[in-house]
């Protein structure tokens with residue numbers, strides 16, 4: 001049976017990128033494989049959140065996972081920091097990760113460009129911690145969005161290097177997984193880049209109908225196609241990407257035809273897009289609050305998840321210690 005693992009940082013509410021990039025793919029798999037899903041609270045520390053924000057974010061994200069359909073009786077649902085074995089594997093794998101290859105990681109370069117005042121070692125070794133998350137459960141498939149492709153490559157390099165260096169086959173090489181075929185990149189509503197937590201361009205699972213409509217109606221567009229079959233500018237292409245994720249195929253075809261024949265009214269497209277986003281998110285939103293307020297349940301889910309995750313993690317760590325000779329008796 002395949003093992004699946006994925007996680008999301010605890011840096012704020014989940015947005016459509018997190019949901020369609022990682023979470024929904026994971027939920028599709030939870031009945032078919034051995035599944036782990038976690039809150040990457042240690043990774044979040046690289047940006048120095050206030051302790052109280054970090055704590056409340058964990059509770060928010062956990063409620064949002066559960067409301068989205070993660071079943072804690074089928075999947076192992078846990079907080080990264082409650083499985084100390086991950087941190088131990090992180091230390092051990094750091095011995096196999098080279099400074100040069102970590103410095104070349106696109107996410108590291110991006111972080112140091114955006115935050116020159118906080119280039120901490122945790123940012124540099126971020127992919128090694130991520131590899132530890134994946135390899136500690138010897139995962140085969142990792143549902144993630146396109147932005148995590150390079151991190152997955154590093155996890156594969158470390159798995160391969162470990163197996164070769166110690167002449168073992170402890171780790172499978174984990175593959176990024178998407179339920180369709182290609183990994184998805186959900187664009188933001190500002191006409192540029194991807195939807196992100198800090199970019200202010202996102203729609204969150206917690207947003208109400210009015211907010212979603214307002215955000216979508218404000219999305220950047222252009223002045224419209226001037227001749228039939230003209231190429232789409234990036235803002236319009238982004239709206240179509242979102243539409244293709246949340247709407248039925250015939251809806252997408254309908255608006256594409258209108259675009260190609262220059263009869264499209266962006267206002268109509270946006271109204272449809274907002275309505276279709278709501279179809280996915282509002283049922284989740286309705287459950288978030290109820291779960292969030294049920295602290296005993298959340299606590300029980302976390303304890304149960306940590307225990308199961310630690311059992312799995314300990315087994316891997318035994319093999320790793322054995323292979324590296326970090327075990328006297």
Ligand code: TYM
Pocket residue numbers: 005006007008009010016017018019020021022040043129130133134142143144145146147148151184185186187194195196
């Ligand atoms: P994070 O918290 O930035 O994002 C969590 C997941 O959401 C996906 N995602 C997107 N997918 C498509 N379009 C978008 N606009 C978009 N924005 C976010 C991400 O690809 C990711 O799958 N390093 C990870 C967290 C992590 C992890 C792991 C993931 C730590 N350890 C082990 C998988 C396995 C991160 O920062 O994701």
